[in-house]
Amino acid sequence: MTQRIRYIVDRKGIPKEVIVPMNLWNSLIGQRARKRLSRTGLRKYLGTIRIRRNPVDYQNRMRDEWN
16 A cells, blocks of 8 residues: 655745655654663663864864765
């Protein structure tokens, strides 16, 4: 079964909003609710990094790689 999703665009054709069927919406909201992490679930992401450089310089170098 295909879901009819409608996009609302501005005058320039840039998407601004989406209209989705209720059954799809409820499914997406249900998936989101199941993915919430508890404090214990978040612990696996806890940590620090140690760098020997100036953090701002390091950050700028990392961002330069994106361009």
